[in-house]
Amino acid sequence: MTTKNHPYHLVDVSPWPILGALSALTLMTGMIKWFHLFNNNLLLISMVTMMLIMFQWWRDIVREGTFQGHHTFTVTMGLRWGMILFITSEVFFFISFFWGFFHSSLSPTIEIGMLWPPKGIVPFNPTQIPLLNTLILLTSGLTVTWAHHGLMENNYKQALEALILTVLLGVYFTMLQAYEYIESPFTIADAVYGSAFFMATGFHGIHVIIGTTFLFVCLLRHIKNHFSPIHHFGFEAAAWYWHFVDVVWLFLYISIYWWGS
Secondary structure (H helix, E strand, O other): OOOOOOOOOOOOOOOHHHHHHHHHHHHHHHHHHHHHHOOOHHHHHHHHHHHHHHHHHHHHHHHHHHOOOOOOHHHHHHHHHHHHHHHHHHHHHHHHHHHHHHHHHHOOOHHHOOOOOOOOOOOOOOOOHHHHHHHHHHHHHHHHHHHHHHHHOOOHHHHHHHHHHHHHHHHHHHHHHHHHHHHOOOOOOOHHHHHHHHHHHHHHHHHHHHHHHHHHHHHHHHHOOOOEOOEOHHHHHHHHHHHHHHHHHHHHHHHHHHHOO
16 A cells, blocks of 8 residues: 555564464473473574564564554554553563462461561561662652653753663673572572562562663664654653563562562
8 A cells, every 4th residue: 555544553474473473382381391391492483483584574663653654543543552451461460470479478287387577588678679679769769750751841851861771770680589599598599588579579579671672763763863852652661661660669579578578
């Protein structure tokens, strides 16, 4: 179709959804193989294929929205609702971890000594690395908002500096979290406390890595002048996701690191 008389985007045929689904299946199979056979070859291969597929799929979306003009106001509203519903699903994903944590901590069973934390578990000091990580994420929430205001005011330099700061803070958080895991006196196999701690903080860490990557892509797009004061939903979606990551961490810090210790 060379012309159209509607505001919708009828997407072209794309190989990425089916290839992405097959790659996700292979990734899950690779994880099972790693857990049971201690062989991570399939996991590593599937992670590489997944990243290649994501790169090419999102490259196509950037082309459609930036250069081909398919992301009209109507299309953008659909994308906004899609992102809102996605973040809502992520909220319920983390609610399941908090539910498990509070179920075990508010009424510790006899199997773990009717204590919380269970006997033999030495929890982290909430005033050390966890507090620093809290300050880092709160600061990154400020810098990403600063970047958004820079975009809306058409201030290229301000948005660039704020985005660079946000990405660096995200990387710094991940490095500190990795250091904390390396120094941890307990493992995911140490009672329900270890399972609850590493599942909740680990999945949050994965979300931080994803959010940092999302913002880094926005930084590259900003450098290439893909955004304007009235057309920058890609950045807005990344900012929404980053604020979600911030709020989840606050709940994690208050409940697991501070109250739970």
